[in-house]
Amino acid sequence: MPLSLKAMKYFTTALRHGSIVKAAAELNIAASAVSSAIDQVEAEFDLTLVIRQRARGIQANVAGRNVAQKCEHLLEDYRSLMIEGTELKQSQSGKLKIGYYAPIAPAFLPQVLIRFCQTVLMSRLSWKNVTMMRHRMGCSRADMMPFFLWLKVFGLLLNLTL
Numbered sequence: 001m002p003l004s005l006k007a008m009k010y011f012t013t014a015l016r017h018g019s020i021v022k023a024a025a026e027l028n029i030a031a032s033a034v035s036s037a038i039d040q041v042e043a044e045f046d047l048t049l050v051i052r053q054r055a056r057g058i059q060a061n062v063a064g065r066n067v068a069q070k071c072e073h074l075l076e077d078y079r080s081l082m083i084e085g086t087e088l089k090q091s092q093s094g095k096l097k098i099g100y101y102a103p104i105a106p107a108f109l110p111q112v113l114i115r116f117c118q119t120v121l122m123s124r125l126s127w128k129n130v131t132m133m134r135h136r137m138g139c140s141r142a143d144m145m146p147f148f149l150w151l152k153v154f155g156l157l158l159n160l161t162l
């Protein structure tokens with residue numbers, strides 16, 4: 001059976017405390033679950049990683065320390081991934097500014113926005129007329145044409161994919 005994150009967590013916690021009982025207390029589980037996790041990690045690598053001494057607790061051997069260190073790195077990466085995933089989920093809301101060219105916008109923009117609003121809730125839309133932007137930026141109509149073509153293609157892609 002593949003090594004689980006739970007087994008790695010139990011294993012590393014037990015080694016950090018040097019005691020199965022203390023690890024179980026921290027994790028709020030039975031000591032037998034911690035002991036089983038240690039057995040699972042050892043079985044996965046087919047190695048003895050921990051020296052168990054009744055009165056003194058447990059102690060990792062060299063291989064056990066190496067495995068524990070790698071497990072700690074994996075667990076930290078997992079925690080970071082979960083935090084980043086949560087942040088990504090939250091970052092999908094916010095303010096969206098859409099630049100449009102007034103003469104051609106009525107042809108495609110309403111359909112694109114209807115589809116967008118149906119799939120993305122809680123969006124704030126801010127409109128800017130591209131004609132005004134073009135004048136401010138000193139661009140000619142020809143300079144803006146690639147942008148307009150991109151908008152049209154983007155609108156068609158949204159219609160196809162949403």
